Amino acid sequence: MSYHLRINGRGNAWPVPIAQVHPFYSLPGAPDYANASYSLLRKDESGKVVMDLLVDAGHGIVPFLLRHGNRIPDALLITHPHFDHTLGMDWIIQSYYRFHGNRRYPVYATRGCQEQIIATMPHMADLVAFTDLPYGIPVEVPEAGEGITVTAYPVFHGPHARAAAMLRVAVPQAGQQLLFTGDVLLPLLQQKDLEALQGADWLLTDANNRFPNPKTNHWSVSRHPQDDRYLEPWLQALTQEDLMAPHNFQSYDNYSYLLGFFEDFPDNKDYLLTLLDFVLRVRPRNLLLAHYSGIEDEKYYGEEVLDTAGLQSWGERLFSGPLPHTRLLVPDTGEIYALNH
Ligand SMILES: [Zn+2]
Numbered sequence: 001m002s003y004h005l006r007i008n009g010r011g012n013a014w015p016v017p018i019a020q021v022h023p024f025y026s027l028p029g030a031p032d033y034a035n036a037s038y039s040l041l042r043k044d045e046s047g048k049v050v051m052d053l054l055v056d057a058g059h060g061i062v063p064f065l066l067r068h069g070n071r072i073p074d075a076l077l078i079t080h081p082h083f084d085h086t087l088g089m090d091w092i093i094q095s096y097y098r099f100h101g102n103r104r105y106p107v108y109a110t111r112g113c114q115e116q117i118i119a120t121m122p123h124m125a126d127l128v129a130f131t132d133l134p135y136g137i138p139v140e141v142p143e144a145g146e147g148i149t150v151t152a153y154p155v156f157h158g159p160h161a162r163a164a165a166m167l168r169v170a171v172p173q174a175g176q177q178l179l180f181t182g183d184v185l186l187p188l189l190q191q192k193d194l195e196a197l198q199g200a201d202w203l204l205t206d207a208n209n210r211f212p213n214p215k216t217n218h219w220s221v222s223r224h225p226q227d228d229r230y231l232e233p234w235l236q237a238l239t240q241e242d243l244m245a246p247h248n249f250q251s252y253d254n255y256s257y258l259l260g261f262f263e264d265f266p267d268n269k270d271y272l273l274t275l276l277d278f279v280l281r282v283r284p285r286n287l288l289l290a291h292y293s294g295i296e297d298e299k300y301y302g303e304e305v306l307d308t309a310g311l312q313s314w315g316e317r318l319f320s321g322p323l324p325h326t327r328l329l330v331p332d333t334g335e336i337y338a339l340n341h
């Protein structure tokens with residue numbers, strides 16, 4: 001038995017409107033579009049996939065799965081309820097329901113995320129067996145195998161991403177910790193959780209912009225000499241209530257976790273504004289950039305929109321100095337990495 005990480009799609013929601021092209025994404029690569037999605041795979045001795053734990057399922061996930069083994073994933077983890085992370089779940093879940101004697105499909109998500117999914121796709125209420133992900137508490141995923149757990153941590157991804165979370169998946173059989181950031185403008189992790197994440201084996205990130213533009217509701221990879229024009233007014237106006245609002249369910253356990261965050265970081269204005277800030281805290285062994293757009297970098301900073309090789313070499317220049325032991329990866333869709341001890 002061996003564990004692997006597969007890149008099912010890298011694309012964010014908006015860089016590739018139909019009838020346009022983007023240098024990062026190739027046209028024949030339709031599964032890549034609006035589909036930031038990963039699989040944790042277990043293979044048997046013959047190399048056959050015997051378990052697929054899917055993380056997010058955007059527009060392109062169905063053609064991807066049809067072309068890559070044509071196998072229904074065993075369970076689904078969702079970071080947040082945006083369509084480039086959820087729209088493909090309908091086909092997966094309907095397939096499972098029909099071929100498994102009307103059994104409900106296992107989906108793991110925060111309570112707020114579940115509610116938004118059901119609000120936008122009401123039939124999911126009858127087809128899905130949801131498991132709650134309370135913040136900061138590991139939850140077992142029996143469909144993925146014994147001992148495999150997922151832990152959700154809140155993130156702020158703009159006012160409309162209800163209960164958006166980053167997900168940490170522990171795979172004790174392979175001695176691996178994977179952190180899927182989902183889409184993030186500002187992480188809301190407590191100090192103790194940031195410490196626990198240090199040295200994560202894999203950090204799979206939202207690299208939507210290279211430079212800050214909070215209006216996108218995504219963090220940037222790094223700062224820019226002229227970023228104060230966009231960052232400062234937003235920071236000045238940002239309140240604790242703004243950060244709480246998408247997670248504001250006082251009846252849920254989430255609330256105490258968020259209060260813990262504000263206790264640890266009372267001045268959240270200095271907190272982890274870029275992916276680089278976050279990576280310097282976590283210091284992962286492997287850092288994977290996906291979900292790239294770059295449109296705002298061009299529009300607001302006059303900076304080029306990069307292709308895959310361009311983002312790889314720009315990222316290497318940025319990260320290799322401060323993080324010499326971190327391997328930077330800008331993968332292609334369909335790429336599979338072995339998870340070793
Ligand atoms: Zn997205």
Ligand SMILES: [Zn+2]
Pocket residue numbers: 080082157161183
């Ligand atoms: Zn999103």
